[in-house]
Amino acid sequence: MASSGRLKQTLVRDAIRENVDVIEGRLPKGLRRSDRIRRAIFRASVFVIVPLALFLSINALTTGKGERTDVVFVSTPAAVPAPAAAVLHAPKGLEPSLFRLSVRSVVLDPGHGGTDPGATGAGGVREKDVTLDVATRVRALLEEGHLAVSMTRDGDTTLSLKDRVLLANAKRPDVFVSIHVNSLPAVRDKRVVETYVLGTTTDARVQALAGDENRESGYTLADYRRLLEGVLQDARSGESKRLAASVQGGLVTGLKRAVPRLEDHGVKEAPFVVLIATEMPGILAEVSTVSNDDEARRLKDSAYRQTIARALADGILAYAESRNHPPSKRS
Amino acid sequence: MTSKKDVLHVGIDLGTSRSAIAASNGTKHVVESYVGWPLDMVARKIVKKTILFGAEALEARSMLDLHRPLERGLIKQGSAKDEEAVHELLKHLIALAGRQEGQRVEAVVGVPAEALRVSRQHLRGAVKGIADALLIVSEPFAVAYGMDALLHTMVIDIGAGTTDFCVMNGRYPTEEDQRTLTHAGDSIDDQLMKLVKTKAPEGRFSIHMIREWKEKFSFVGDPKQPVVARFPVKGKPADVDITAEMKKACESIVGPIAETMLDLLSKVEPEYQEKVQRNIVLAGGGSQIPGLAAALEKVLLDVGGGRVKAVEDPVFAGANGGLAIAIDAPEGEWEPLGA
Numbered sequence: 001m002a003s004s005g006r007l008k009q010t011l012v013r014d015a016i017r018e019n020v021d022v023i024e025g026r027l028p029k030g031l032r033r034s035d036r037i038r039r040a041i042f043r044a045s046v047f048v049i050v051p052l053a054l055f056l057s058i059n060a061l062t063t064g065k066g067e068r069t070d071v072v073f074v075s076t077p078a079a080v081p082a083p084a085a086a087v088l089h090a091p092k093g094l095e096p097s098l099f100r101l102s103v104r105s106v107v108l109d110p111g112h113g114g115t116d117p118g119a120t121g122a123g124g125v126r127e128k129d130v131t132l133d134v135a136t137r138v139r140a141l142l143e144e145g146h147l148a149v150s151m152t153r154d155g156d157t158t159l160s161l162k163d164r165v166l167l168a169n170a171k172r173p174d175v176f177v178s179i180h181v182n183s184l185p186a187v188r189d190k191r192v193v194e195t196y197v198l199g200t201t202t203d204a205r206v207q208a209l210a211g212d213e214n215r216e217s218g219y220t221l222a223d224y225r226r227l228l229e230g231v232l233q234d235a236r237s238g239e240s241k242r243l244a245a246s247v248q249g250g251l252v253t254g255l256k257r258a259v260p261r262l263e264d265h266g267v268k269e270a271p272f273v274v275l276i277a278t279e280m281p282g283i284l285a286e287v288s289t290v291s292n293d294d295e296a297r298r299l300k301d302s303a304y305r306q307t308i309a310r311a312l313a314d315g316i317l318a319y320a321e322s323r324n325h326p327p328s329k330r331s
Numbered sequence: 332m333t334s335k336k337d338v339l340h341v342g343i344d345l346g347t348s349r350s351a352i353a354a355s356n357g358t359k360h361v362v363e364s365y366v367g368w369p370l371d372m373v374a375r376k377i378v379k380k381t382i383l384f385g386a387e388a389l390e391a392r393s394m395l396d397l398h399r400p401l402e403r404g405l406i407k408q409g410s411a412k413d414e415e416a417v418h419e420l421l422k423h424l425i426a427l428a429g430r431q432e433g434q435r436v437e438a439v440v441g442v443p444a445e446a447l448r449v450s451r452q453h454l455r456g457a458v459k460g461i462a463d464a465l466l467i468v469s470e471p472f473a474v475a476y477g478m479d480a481l482l483h484t485m486v487i488d489i490g491a492g493t494t495d496f497c498v499m500n501g502r503y504p505t506e507e508d509q510r511t512l513t514h515a516g517d518s519i520d521d522q523l524m525k526l527v528k529t530k531a532p533e534g535r536f537s538i539h540m541i542r543e544w545k546e547k548f549s550f551v552g553d554p555k556q557p558v559v560a561r562f563p564v565k566g567k568p569a570d571v572d573i574t575a576e577m578k579k580a581c582e583s584i585v586g587p588i589a590e591t592m593l594d595l596l597s598k599v600e601p602e603y604q605e606k607v608q609r610n611i612v613l614a615g616g617g618s619q620i621p622g623l624a625a626a627l628e629k630v631l632l633d634v635g636g637g638r639v640k641a642v643e644d645p646v647f648a649g650a651n652g653g654l655a656i657a658i659d660a661p662e663g664e665w666e667p668l669g670a
Binding site: 004008018019022187261 | 371396412465467468661664
């Protein structure tokens with residue numbers, strides 16, 4: 001079996017080479033193969049692409065373009081133009097801190113409201129009430145940290161996803177944070193926090209969650225998957241992940257003391273329509289689990305809601321500080 | 332230059348549900364992928380340890396900050412504790428393998444293909460420092476290597492978090508040779524949980540009980556015997572027939588796996604497609620579900636038939652493959668893989 005021996009030697013060498021590529025920060029060969037056209041263009045046009053991508057990033061953070069909100073509501077995703085930045089990303093992406101882009105304004109989106117109560121838990125606690133109350137508290141804390149804050153709703157009003165997207169894009173904030181409360185009826189003993197960024201998923205639970213949250217949008221999940229292929233590499237994606245990691249870290253650190261059994265489910269990807277159509281880095285935070293009876297009871301307690309708000313605000317402020325925002329006083 | 336005898340070579344299968352190690356000194360161990368830290372001083376006094384692993388951690392879970400760090404085949408991003416848990420788990424496995432004082436450890440770690448695809452650097456950072464040199468490969472590749480199935484073979488590795496597909500066609504697998512699904516052991520658990528809850532709304536059972544039932548009684552196709560689970564209903568122990576629920580939950584992964592298998596087969600060069608169809612290997616814990624291989628063979632009838640067989644040792648197939656790679660890697664080539 002000499003030929004088998006030779007083949008094994010070749011495969012082991014390839015495996016080692018791929019690992020060395022990773023250690024040295026090169027894209028592995030397998031990816032280079034599927035990426036070679038884009039990379040060739042990048043190498044050939046580096047002096048055109050980088051300045052142009054930089055211009056587009058700054059433009060997205062400072063001007064916004066209202067007309068792209070139509071993306072959410074047409075029923076033929078194929079007709080949706082992918083954002084220009086999608087075809088212009090460099091292999092290593094742009095590092096916004098290099099350009100001193102700071103975070104000064106935030107739009108908070110309290111999930112559900114009005115005729116849509118969201119999830120409900122023991123004692124009749126409703127997601128729409130919790131998200132509004134927590135968002136209002138977060139707004140106060142962020143304003144103390146010298147950020148400009150707007151909310152998609154500040155009362156018990158019914159808002160479609162379209163309304164939320166239009167409101168957020170019109171405000172042109174630096175970041176968008178949608179606040180929700182999880183419901184996991186299959187595992188009532190769990191108390192979970194997790195934070196989502198835009199992406200595809202094959203996780204059945206996350207698909208169901210996204211399906212629930214997106215049910216008024218007119219899209220199917222299959223439409224999302226096709227649509228997302230065009231926008232996943234948007235310049236927003238890296239910043240959204242940084243924001244999500246910071247917020248998830250803030251939530252876990254801030255809530256673990258109050259809830260020792262809290263499960264940290266980390267940062268995940270899902271095709272939430274509010275994250276597809278908003279034009280700034282955005283996340284969706286599931287800040288609590290209303291299906292857990294103890295948690296539902298605690299959600300009625302104003303002090304506990306303040307703890308959640310503090311944890312969420314800390315995560316947002318930590319991210320803002322990392323983006324050159326003057327350090328604020330945080331507990 | 333280090334001689335081979337001064338080195339402990341290890342192959343590790345880092346799995347969502349279980350992690351296994353096979354070492355060149357002949358030792359083999361498997362640990363449930365759970366890591367737990369005592370919640371407080373009282374818990375530490377009771378468990379008498381600063382960190383617990385596997386079944387022991389699961390047993391004492393009420394007193395622990397318990398982590399199952401690879402969710403859906405990925406180290407959960409944004410969670411420093413989960414990264415630490417992966418690190419500690421690997422350290423624990425290497426300690427179990429019996430590293431001698433001063434002995435150099437060269438490790439090959441097989442991970443779900445998705446973990447490699449999504450975040451190679453992130454993964455490498457999380458396993459830094461657990462060995463003197465470290466090579467990370469995709470789990471199905473490790474399985475194929477260990478079985479010497481390097482040509483015209485498809486490996487379907489059904490783990491807890493992910494099902495990884497890999498076509499071996501005589502080269503190191505690239506993106507286009509691999510696929511990952513999150514329809515796997517955990518999704519069967521979720522489905523079974525939901526179905527049993529619907530059947531017995533007043534019953535009380537945990538996800539751990541669901542997992543135990545699945546591991547004992549899973550099947551695809553016709554049941555060999557009724558599946559009866561015992562759990563409290565309205566406070567009293569009751570025997571509940573969950574045969575139909577078990578069948579439905581287990582069969583929920585057949586469709587996605589069959590679809591992906593056929594899709595990958597259609598991408599194989601036409602002159603080799605038939606060979607690959609006759610050489611499909613099921614690995615991972617899910618490979619042991621009775622009737623699954625037969626169900627996939629039935630699907631292959633539509634494309635001219637084929638053969639699907641399960642690996643003999645699903646627990647150690649990946650770790651054995653990793654060990655084979657570690658032993659075959661020339662000593663000089665480990666140099667740049669310092670961890």
